[in-house]
Amino acid sequence: MPQSPYISYFFPSSGGFDGGEVEKIPGFDFVDWLKNTVSENDFVVMKMDVEGTEFDLIPRLFETRAICLVDEIFLECHYNRWQRCCPGQRSPKYEKTYDQCLQLFTSLRQSGVLVHQWF
Numbered sequence: 001m002p003q004s005p006y007i008s009y010f011f012p013s014s015g016g017f018d019g020g021e022v023e024k025i026p027g028f029d030f031v032d033w034l035k036n037t038v039s040e041n042d043f044v045v046m047k048m049d050v051e052g053t054e055f056d057l058i059p060r061l062f063e064t065r066a067i068c069l070v071d072e073i074f075l076e077c078h079y080n081r082w083q084r085c086c087p088g089q090r091s092p093k094y095e096k097t098y099d100q101c102l103q104l105f106t107s108l109r110q111s112g113v114l115v116h117q118w119f
Contacts, residue, residue, distance in 0.1 A: 031057075031060055031061060034061075034066050034069055045073075045074070052078040054076075054078070054104065055104065058104055072113070073114070075115055079098045080096065
């Protein structure tokens with residue numbers, strides 16, 4: 001699946017997420033890079049902090065079988081957690097729930113990948 005070599009990045013205006021500029025920045029296909037860089041003989045430890053795209057990247061790692069190249073992951077899973085500033089309000093930045101994060105961890109563990117929650 002060809003993808004653009006650029007990704008969109010959101011710059012919030014005045015610290016909020018209700019407006020701001022979207023800028024395209026250079027990106028790359030991590031799965032292709034991983035498959036072309038490491039082999040099954042390597043011991044691969046990955047620290048993943050991809051600001052919510054873990055819900056797209058991890059399934060793609062499974063679909064392409066690139067997940068077989070990864071032995072251990074330290075994963076920061078982004079979800080709509082409660083905001084410190086505003087009791088009773090969840091962050092609008094992320095749509096996924098903490099339960100969906102736990103499901104992601106479970107799927108990795110069931111596939112034999114040692115995964116740790118990173119905050």
